[in-house]
Amino acid sequence: MKLLRYGPAGQEKPGLLDDAGKIRDLSGVVSDLDGAAITPEGLAKLKALDVSSLPVVEGSPRYGAPVANVGKFIAIGLNFTDHAEESGMPIPTEPVVFTKATSCIQGPNDDVMIPRGSKKTDWEVELGIVIGKRATYVEKDEALDYVAGYVLINDVSEREFQTERGGTWDKGKGCDTFGPIGPWLVTKDEVGDVQKLGMWLEVNGKRVQNGNTDTMIFDVKTIVSYLSEFMTLLPGDIITTGTPPGVGMGMKPTPVYLKAGDTMALGIDKLGVQKQTCIAWEKK
Template sequence: MKLLRYGPVGNEKPAILDQNGDIRDISGLITDFTTEQLLPENLKKLTKVDVTSLPVVTGNPRLGAPFVGSRKFLAIGLNYADHAAEANMPIPPEPILFTKTTSCIQGPDDDVMIPKNSKKTDWEVELGIVIGKCASYVDKSDALEHVAGYVLINDVSEREFQLERGGSWDKGKGCDTFGPIGPWLVTSDEIGDPHDLDMWLDVNGTRMQTGNTRTMIFDIPTIVSYVSQFMTLEPGDIITTGTPPGVGMGFKPDPIFLKPGDQIHLGIEKLGEQRQAVVEWQERSD
């Protein structure tokens, strides 16, 4: 299944994408795609719904993040060997774990804002894991049983905040609008092998990133098992799993960073595409 939410910010409705690519409103059966809906028993109930009986959503509505209520937005750094090389950093002996704020989560095509005093805002196309069942000290062999599905994420990052301002990477990872997610949550049964998905990202029509999830250093079972050794993973928690080469800070001799007016277009095989306009910082209205 491909689960999504559509409508204005704060008033999104739940929907399912059918086999023809039409959005089918399911708000007559459930109120929203909350973390509770990601539990295995509730996803199973959704598979029994006759999608063709649901009303079709016409037009081109805004899409929100495909579910709400995440308590943790976690990330794995330097998880592609070729990206570590372009960042001039060693391949990590174990996963590098940091956090993105849940307040940075937004719809897949919402504008990305350049933070105040930013000089080095960057892009990162990434595969996101969505937890569907609590995981605490899980074995690698059982880890995928705790995954509800996968999402496309742009792990927008401010490199000066992240790497030059002292402390943890978190400073450059959780700014407002730095977590576009979606367009859909694709359930695990529809993905097949998540370790063989093509991924790419363009800026202003120029291809910047090309990769495949097969080149991840730490695979998804390893990541889920590893993170669960340090905290309980709960339904709706998101783990974004790293990016292939081609980020702005990796360009030689001069890095390239985002500026207002830029257009970002990214995608991962089976997970859909995102398009974001880059804009100047503005006060949030919500």
């Protein structure tokens, strides 16, 4: 299944994408696509539906993030060897873990706002894991049993805030609008082998990132198992798993960063495409 949330920001309704590419309204079945709706029991209930009986959503509504009320937004850094090399950092021997503020989560095609004072806002196409079952001390060979599905994520990052302002990476990762997610949550049965998905990103129409999940240093099973040693993962938690080379920070001879008016387009096989326009910071 391809599950989604649609409608104005803050007023999203649950839905799914049918085989014809039409949005079907799920609001008569579930109140929202939160952690409770994407447990194994919740997904089984949705899978049993007669999709043709669900109301069709007319027009082209805005997509929101496909998971509501995300409890934890966890990230894995430097998870592609060639990205670690372009960043000038050693290849990790254990997953590098940081968090993105849940307040940065937004729809896949919403504008990305360059933070006040930013000089080094950057892009990162990433595979996201959505947890579907409470996970504590999970063995690697059982880890996929705890996954509801996968999402496309742009791990937007401010490199000066991340690496030059002291402390941890988190302050450069959670700025408002820095977490576009979606368009869909694709259940793991529909994705198949998650370690064989092509991924790409373009800035202003130019392809800058090309990669594949088969070159991740730590695969999905390893990441879920590893994180469950240090924290309990809950249904609805999202883990973003690292980016292939081609980020602005790694451009030679001079790094390239985003500015107002720039556009990004990105995608991962089977998980859809996002498109964003960068805008200048404004007080709200």
